[in-house]
Amino acid sequence: MKRSVPLLIVFVIGTFLLASYFFNFTLPGTNITLKQGASTINNWGVIVTAFAVGLASINLLRIHGAKIINQRSGWVNSAILILTMFTFIIVGIYSRSNPDNESAAKLFSNLFNYAYSPFSATMYSMIAFYVASASYRAFRMRSLEATLLLSAAVLVMLGNAPIAEQVWAQFPVIGKWLLTVINTTGQRGIAIGVAIGGFATSLRILLGFDRGHLGQGD
Amino acid sequence: MIEGTHFVFGAFIILGSIIIGVLLATRNGKLHPKIRRIPALDSIEEAVGRATEMGRPVHYSPGYGDITTSTAPQTFASFDVLNHVVALTARYNTQLIVTCKSPQSFPIIQELVREAYLVAGKPDMFREDTVRFISEAQFAWAAGVLGIFTREQVAANIMLGYFMAESLLFAEGGAQVGAIQVAGTGNLAQTAFFVAACDYTLIGEELYAGGAYLSQDASKVGNLAGQDIVKMITIAFIVLGTLLATAESDWLLELIKK
Amino acid sequence: MWFERLQNIDRRVIYTILLIVLITPMIKPIGIPLSVNSTTRQVYNLIENLDPEKDIVMMGMDYSVAGQADVHPQAVAVAKHLANRNIRNIMVSFVADGPMLAEKIIGILGDRVTYGQNIVNVGYLAGGESAIKKFIEAPGTTFINDHRGKPLANMPVMAGIKDINDITLILDFQTGSPGYQDFLRQLPAGGPLYAAGIVTVSVPNVMPYLNSGQLAGLLQGLRGGAEYEVLIEEPGEGAARMDAQSLGHVVIVAFIIVGNLAYFGSKRKGKTHGGGDKV
Amino acid sequence: MNISTNPWVWFMGIGMLSLYSFIYKENPIYRLFEHIYVGASVGYAIVTAYGNIVDQAWTPLTTKGELNLIVPIILGLMLYTRFFKPIAWLSRWPMSFLMGLGVGISTYGMLNSQLIAQSRAAMMPIIAKSGDGAFLLGKSINNIIMVLGVLGVLFYFFFSVEHKGPVKKMAGFGRLVMMITFGVAFGNVVMGRIALLLGAISDIFGTWLGII
Numbered sequence: 025m026k027r028s029v030p031l032l033i034v035f036v037i038g039t040f041l042l043a044s045y046f047f048n049f050t051l052p053g054t055n056i057t058l059k060q061g062a063s064t065i066n067n068w069g070v071i072v073t074a075f076a077v078g079l080a081s082i083n084l085l086r087i088h089g090a091k092i093i094n095q096r097s098g099w100v101n102s103a104i105l106i107l108t109m110f111t112f113i114i115v116g117i118y119s120r121s122n123p124d125n126e127s128a129a130k131l132f133s134n135l136f137n138y139a140y141s142p143f144s145a146t147m148y149s150m151i152a153f154y155v156a157s158a159s160y161r162a163f164r165m166r167s168l169e170a171t172l173l174l175s176a177a178v179l180v181m182l183g184n185a186p187i188a189e190q191v192w193a194q195f196p197v198i199g200k201w202l203l204t205v206i207n208t209t210g211q212r213g214i215a216i217g218v219a220i221g222g223f224a225t226s227l228r229i230l231l232g233f234d235r236g237h238l239g240q241g242d
Numbered sequence: 243m244i245e246g247t248h249f250v251f252g253a254f255i256i257l258g259s260i261i262i263g264v265l266l267a268t269r270n271g272k273l274h275p276k277i278r279r280i281p282a283l284d285s286i287e288e289a290v291g292r293a294t295e296m297g298r299p300v301h302y303s304p305g306y307g308d309i310t311t312s313t314a315p316q317t318f319a320s321f322d323v324l325n326h327v328v329a330l331t332a333r334y335n336t337q338l339i340v341t342c343k344s345p346q347s348f349p350i351i352q353e354l355v356r357e358a359y360l361v362a363g364k365p366d367m368f369r370e371d372t373v374r375f376i377s378e379a380q381f382a383w384a385a386g387v388l389g390i391f392t393r394e395q396v397a398a399n400i401m402l403g404y405f406m407a408e409s410l411l412f413a414e415g416g417a418q419v420g421a422i423q424v425a426g427t428g429n430l431a432q433t434a435f436f437v438a439a440c441d442y443t444l445i446g447e448e449l450y451a452g453g454a455y456l457s458q459d460a461s462k463v464g465n466l467a468g469q470d471i472v473k474m475i476t477i478a479f480i481v482l483g484t485l486l487a488t489a490e491s492d493w494l495l496e497l498i499k500k
Numbered sequence: 501m502w503f504e505r506l507q508n509i510d511r512r513v514i515y516t517i518l519l520i521v522l523i524t525p526m527i528k529p530i531g532i533p534l535s536v537n538s539t540t541r542q543v544y545n546l547i548e549n550l551d552p553e554k555d556i557v558m559m560g561m562d563y564s565v566a567g568q569a570d571v572h573p574q575a576v577a578v579a580k581h582l583a584n585r586n587i588r589n590i591m592v593s594f595v596a597d598g599p600m601l602a603e604k605i606i607g608i609l610g611d612r613v614t615y616g617q618n619i620v621n622v623g624y625l626a627g628g629e630s631a632i633k634k635f636i637e638a639p640g641t642t643f644i645n646d647h648r649g650k651p652l653a654n655m656p657v658m659a660g661i662k663d664i665n666d667i668t669l670i671l672d673f674q675t676g677s678p679g680y681q682d683f684l685r686q687l688p689a690g691g692p693l694y695a696a697g698i699v700t701v702s703v704p705n706v707m708p709y710l711n712s713g714q715l716a717g718l719l720q721g722l723r724g725g726a727e728y729e730v731l732i733e734e735p736g737e738g739a740a741r742m743d744a745q746s747l748g749h750v751v752i753v754a755f756i757i758v759g760n761l762a763y764f765g766s767k768r769k770g771k772t773h774g775g776g777d778k779v
Numbered sequence: 780m781n782i783s784t785n786p787w788v789w790f791m792g793i794g795m796l797s798l799y800s801f802i803y804k805e806n807p808i809y810r811l812f813e814h815i816y817v818g819a820s821v822g823y824a825i826v827t828a829y830g831n832i833v834d835q836a837w838t839p840l841t842t843k844g845e846l847n848l849i850v851p852i853i854l855g856l857m858l859y860t861r862f863f864k865p866i867a868w869l870s871r872w873p874m875s876f877l878m879g880l881g882v883g884i885s886t887y888g889m890l891n892s893q894l895i896a897q898s899r900a901a902m903m904p905i906i907a908k909s910g911d912g913a914f915l916l917g918k919s920i921n922n923i924i925m926v927l928g929v930l931g932v933l934f935y936f937f938f939s940v941e942h943k944g945p946v947k948k949m950a951g952f953g954r955l956v957m958m959i960t961f962g963v964a965f966g967n968v969v970m971g972r973i974a975l976l977l978g979a980i981s982d983i984f985g986t987w988l989g990i991i
Contacts, residue, residue, distance in 0.1 A: 026868045030875035037876055041883025046247045046254075066630060068851035069310060069880045071836045072873055073346055074828035075855025080345035080375040081821055082862075083352075087371050098393075101810050105818035112822025117829055138787040139794070140823055141597070143816040144566035145979055146798045147381035151407060152748075152976035153802050154414035155969050156518045157511040160755040161417070162438040164763045169958045173437065174760075176962025177969070178753050184700075184723060184970050185749035186532045186742060196535065202963050207704045208711065209925045210960025211430055212897045213932025213953060214446040216476060218428040219893035221450030222315035224261050224469045226886045229318060229878060233265065233461050250891045257890075275939040312888060314881035345824075346877050349861060349870065379820035381566065385798065385813045392805035406676075407701070410968075418511070431701055431968065434961035445957060447936045454938075467939040476898055477933055483902030484926050490904070498899050515802055522973070523980060527990070569978020570971055596827075626831070685892070700971030704964050708900060722974035741977045748973035 031232040038230045041065060081109075111135070176202055248500045257475070261468035268464025275467035282424055282442035283455050286323070289398035289422045289441075290330040298397035299337035302327055303387065303412065304351060305403025305427065306380065308344035313404040315450070316428045317347055320403035322453025322462070324351070325358050327400060332362035339394060340373045343383040348375045384408040388415045401425040401440075402449060405432045413439035426452070503765030506758070514755060521751045525743035532743055539710065540727040543578070543695050543717035546669060552586045556661065558639070558692070559591045560672030560683075561598035561621075567675035567699055568601060573725030573738030574697040575673040579605045581732045583612040583619070588657050590667070592643075593624040594631050594678050599647040616655040623647035629682040636664045636686050664691050669716075673697040680706060684714050697724060781989035792987035795979065901929045928956040 044062035051061055088102035112135060119128035165171040182188035183199015228234040243251070267273045293300045304320040307313030324340070331338040340355060342348045352373045359368040376386035388411060390396070399416035401409075402425065409425075409432035416423045417439055425436040426444025436443045444452065450469075454462035483494050550557070559579065563571040582589045591602040602621040606613065613619040622643040625631040635642045640661040645651055652658050660666060670692050672683060680696045687694060693716040698706060700721030709715050719728060722745055725738030783789065797812040832855075840848040854873040861870040903926060907918035931953025934946055942950050984990045 026871070030871040033872060033875035034879040034882070037879030038883040038886075041880065042886050045244070045887035046251045047243055063630070064847060065880065066884065067835065068848075068854070069877065071832060071848070071851035072855045072858070072877060073310065074831040074835075075858050075873075076345040076349070076877075077378060077824050077828040079858050079861075080342070080348045080378070081825060083348065083370075083373075083375040084377075084821060087374060090370065098810070101814040104811065105814040108815050108818030109822040109825075112819055113825050113829075116822065116826030120826070120830055120833075134787050135819070136823065137600075138791040139815070140819045141565040142791045142795055142979075142982060143385075143798060143812070143819070144379065144381045144564075145569070145975070145982070146795045147385050147411070147816075148407060148566045149569070149972070149975040149979040150799065150802060151410050152972040153515045153518065154410045155972050156514050156752060156755055158410060158414055158435065158439045159752050159969075160509070160514050160759040161511070163756045163759060165760055169955065172955060173434070173958045173962040173965070174756055176959040177434075177965040178756060180963050180966025181749045181753055181969055184966065185746040186534045187746040187750060189535060190532065199966075202959065203704060203967075204707055204711070205921050205924060206928070206956060206959045207963040208707050209928035210932060210956045210963075211704060212708065212901055212925075213929040214428075214430050214957065214960075215893050215897050216901075216929070217447035217473070217933060217936040218316075218450075219889045219897075220469050220472050220476070221319075221447040222312075222428075222889045223257065223886065223894065224465050224472075225315040225318055225450060226882045226889070227258055227261055228265070228461075228465055230882050230886075231262065233465075234318070247891075250887070250895060253890055253895060254886075276941075277938050278940070278942060280938075308881075310877050310881040310884075312885040314878075314885055315889075349858065350874055377817050377820040378824045382817045382820035386817050388801060389805070389810060389813045393810075430960065431705065431964045434965040434968070437958075437961055438965065446932075451938050463939075470937050470939045473933050473936065476894070477930055480898055480901045480926070480930060483899065484905060487902050488904040488906050495899065495902070498895060512803055522977060523984070526977065526980060526984070567975065569976075569981075570974040572978075626834075681892075685888075700974060701968050703967050704960075708897070712900065721971055722977070723970070737981075741974070741981075744977055745970065745973055748976075749969065752969050752973075 035230060035232060037065060038226075042230075084109075108139075112140075176206070246499065249498050257472050260471050260475075261465065264468035264471060265461055265464040268467060269461045271460075273464065273467065275463055275470075277451065277455050277458075277463060277466060280444070280448055280451060280455050282426060282444045282448065283323075283452055285422075285424050285442040286327060286400060286456075287330060289400060289424055290327065290334055290336060292422050293397035294334040294336045296397045298395050299339050300327065300331055300398040300400065301387075301391065301394075301396040301416075301421070302338060302340045303399075303401045303403070304340070304342065304344075304347065305401065306343060306406045306408065307347075307404030309347045309350065316404040317344070319450045319452055321351070321354055323400075323402050323456060324354065325453075326456040328355050328358035329362050332359055332364040332367055335364075335367075338367075338372055339390065339396065341383070341387050341390060342373060342375045343378060343380070345375065345378055348373070380406065380408060384411045387412060391415050391419050391421070395419060396421050399423045399425075401427075401436075402444065402452065403427065404429055405436075407432075410435040410439065416440075503762050507762035507766050509762075518748070518751060521747050522744045525747055526741065529740055530743045532746055534723075534726055534730055534739070534742060536727045536730060537720065537724070539718040539720065540724050540731065543671070543697075543719055544581070544728065544731045546693065546695060546717055547578070547581050547585065547587070550585065550587050550668060552588075555668040556588045556590065556666060557582055558667050558670045559589055559602075560670060560674065561591050561593040561602045562595045562678060563598070563601065563673050563675040563699075564595055565597045565601070568597075570699040570721045571673050571675055571697055571725070572601065572604075573722060573736060573741075574719040574728060575601070575725075576605055576608055576736060577725055577728035577732060577734070577738065578671055578673075578697070578719075579609060579619075580612070580734060581728070583609050584732070586618060589613075589619045590639075590657065590661075591619070591621045592635060593622075594628065594635075594682075595675075596624055596626070599623050602647070616650075616657055618657055620652070620655060620657045621647040622652060628678045629686065632678055632682050633686045636688070636691075639664050639667060664688065667692045669693045669695065671695050671697065673719075675699050676702070680709060680715065684709065695719075783987050783989065788987050792983055795983055901926060927952065931956055 041062050044058045048059050050057050091099045091102040115132045119132045163174045180199045182195045188195045307317040309317055355373050356368045359365050376383045399421040405427040423440035424442045425440040426449045454466045486494050593599050695717035697719035703720050726742040729736050729739045794812045797808045801809045836848045839845040857869050857873045860866045903922040905923050907915045907922055931949045934949035935953035
């Protein structure tokens with residue numbers, strides 16, 4: 025019961041959804057088609073996933089809550105984390121439930137626009153600095169392979185920079201050849217390999233050969 | 243049957259039967275495939291060992307992927323390796339930190355790590371903060387992980403699974419605290435960064451080989467051998483198609499469309 | 501000794517150099533000439549050949565705030581082009597940040613457009629690929645009210661849209677998921693043309709789809725935006741940043757070269773320390 | 780100089796600088812904003828999740844009588860049984876549901892759009908001709924590279940076949956192709972990341988400080 029039911033659920037749900045890509049017929053004893061059934065299950069998935077967000081957040085609350093209670097180092101930041109989290113939750117849910125309250129909506133959009141999304145953009149753009157340091161530190165012509173990798177990178181960059189084009193008009197041509205010929209080739213080969221590996225993993229999970237993630241006990 | 247899916251269905255049945263057939267044959271001892279060396283996977287033990295010598299924790303990231311989208315197989319492949327990493331840290335008595343982005347896979351990972359410590363006979367090595375959910379938002383998760391790198395001074399950083407833009411943040415962040423790094427992803431655009439910035443990298447499909455290679459579990463090894471046969475068929479198929487295309491015949495291309 | 505010091509240079513020096521190289525041309529642009537990629541010209545020609553009397557364009561506002569720097573200039577330039585040619589523009593979002601960015605663009609267009617007449621921001625529909633599917637099945641009725649809460653039914657801009665074939669061209673601006681793959685999977689054969697504006701990072705991945713003709717045109721990252729600004733002869737954010745972009749590349753290439761010189765310089769003196777082969 | 784007077788903009792600017800300070804050195808101000816950012820992101824995700832549950836489950840269930848939606852609500856609540864030892868095993872049911880869903884919706888795409896469509900695209904005439912039958916040297920060479928390259932990459936991913944002889948040669952060629960591919964990807968990523976940094980610079984120096 026504790027092990028077989030989960031395996032059965034994986035098999036039934038997985039097979040049902042997979043089948044809906046190949047077949048479409050009215051399910052016996054009902055007036056819904058396989059496709060409609062599959063989209064219902066898909067919709068359930070969205071809802072169950074939404075519940076999972078709360079579950080994961082409890083872990084966050086526990087870790088940071090324990091820090092605050094034991095006053096371990098960094099507990100003030102933990103408190104701020106939880107405070108920010110609840111500010112978003114309270115303002116967000118309040119403004120959702122009271123769509124006529126314009127000041128709540130304004131507050132929530134300010135929170136989003138100034139206390140959340142620019143920070144995402146900041147972390148995202150920080151990668152540019154890391155690109156610079158990785159270029160300096162890690163891109164070394166240690167071997168033929170490494171040399172090919174960094175030469176391709178340099179040629180593509182020069183192909184993309186208008187200033188390099190002023191120096192030698194062939195840079196964009198080379199860059200484009202690397203992109204459309206070699207890159208397409210490599211992408212394709214890896215995509216095929218990854219698809220085969222993914223397919224095999226999926227089958228193993230579907231048929232219950234792989235049960236590590238269900239836990240080894242009962 | 244839906245138009246245009248006949249060929250895919252045929253491929254599903256044939257390739258699927260081959261994979262499952264080889265898997266079962268290997269499990270029953272009829273086939274004994276050997277797996278070639280994958281240096282990046284061998285290096286995981288070295289990484290954990292280094293962390294042990296330094297008395298600092300090992301960080302493991304299962305990546306950006308979750309278990310309900312097309313990234314799922316890579317995440318599952320990562321779980322296989324994570325099992326092995328837990329066993330290693332249990333053997334060496336080294337602290338492990340697993341950081342998590344996907345709320346769906348978080349409970350599974352927590353369960354997996356707890357069980358793996360139990361199996362290794364060290365249930366008390368599992369703590370509430372061994373597996374940490376950081377945030378579902380990509381860069382909030384990245385910011386949190388970078389913070390953990392420096393605050394906890396991780397000595398080994400293992401990143402396997404599906405990764406997106408955070409790959410270089412993690413790889414450079416890890417390099418800055420001097421961690422030995424092993425990484426691998428099926429996402430091609432990010433592999434370049436791992437290759438450049440990490441000590442050992444698994445490329446593309448090597449990620450899927452991880453579980454089989456590390457555990458030498460017969461059904462997983464068999465699964466891998468089955469994939470090789472599928473690859474041979476694919477190669478033959480491409481060669482045939484190329485010859486036909488050169489001869490200006492398109493019956494194979496038409497067949498695929500069916 | 502000198503090489504070794506160069507090899508172990510503090511990374512903050514690298515960061516500072518990068519920052520200076522990027523900020524300077526933003527304050528004082530140089531104006532490096534820019535050639536236009538053929539995929540950008542394809543998009544331009546698509547719009548040039550539209551008929552303002554009957555053609556309708558859907559602009560997919562599917563980029564996030566975090567990634568907007570790479571895509572927003574494209575969307576602005578294309579929206580300007582559509583407005584200049586008086587083509588009806590339906591802005592639809594399958595990413596939560598989309599409607600806000602659409603409002604920003606409508607603000608930039610100012611009195612070139614009449615809201616409800618030739619442009620509308622219908623808002624956001626959650627659900628990724630399944631939401632796209634829903635919209636494609638019923639583009640006229642999926643949204644009841646626009647983003648501002650006004651009913652769409654009596655807006656002239658929406659008049660005559662019954663099924664997806666009433667839309668001539670979909671121009672989808674995207675930073676990731678949902679994106680071209682979702683659209684290509686869901687669009688019916690013989691439906692509207694599909695062109696995309698994407699982040700530079702996705703360019704290598706999208707190439708196979710461009711080669712196969714599934715995309716009718718492609719704008720590639722910030723450079724794509726800048727090129728489009730050149731084509732419509734209205735230099736904007738994209739063109740202004742291209743100089744910095746260009747110099748950024750050169751400085752990264754320089755880092756790679758100097759890094760290697762330092763590496764080989766110190767290696768020749770036999771003082772390199774281990775660290776395993778990285779590739 | 781049009782420095783902003785909006786306190787929200789100031790909060791944004793200070794937060795951005797604090798996060799950037801990480802690249803100099805991890806420090807208390809970074810830590811503060813890291814925690815604010817993580818808290819905000821989780822709070823925002825919970826609001827979105829709450830919205831999804833209300834819009835997609837609760838409202839249709841209670842106002843339109845879509846009774847099937849009881850299933851995901853129960854499954855969702857079952858996730859939380861893991862906090863109650865005696866019934867903790869029940870939480871594996873919704874997990875299995877999610878896993879079945881993941882496998883079910885990704886397998887077809889993997890076979891169709893990745894394995895088959897890409898194999899099909901790899902089949903190219905190695906003697907390329909133009910529309911009027913003239914031989915195209917450049918295109919033929921490109922096609923040969925592309926076919927051999929794809930095969931080489933596939934050879935590299937043989938795990939149960941020992942790499943020696945021709946297999947080793949092909950696999951080696953495949954690896955070289957992959958290395959160039961990674962280089963191309965890197966080159967493009969550089970461009971994209973710099974564009975993002977330029978966006979952030981213009982937020983700080985434009986929106987906030989009003990210099991640009």
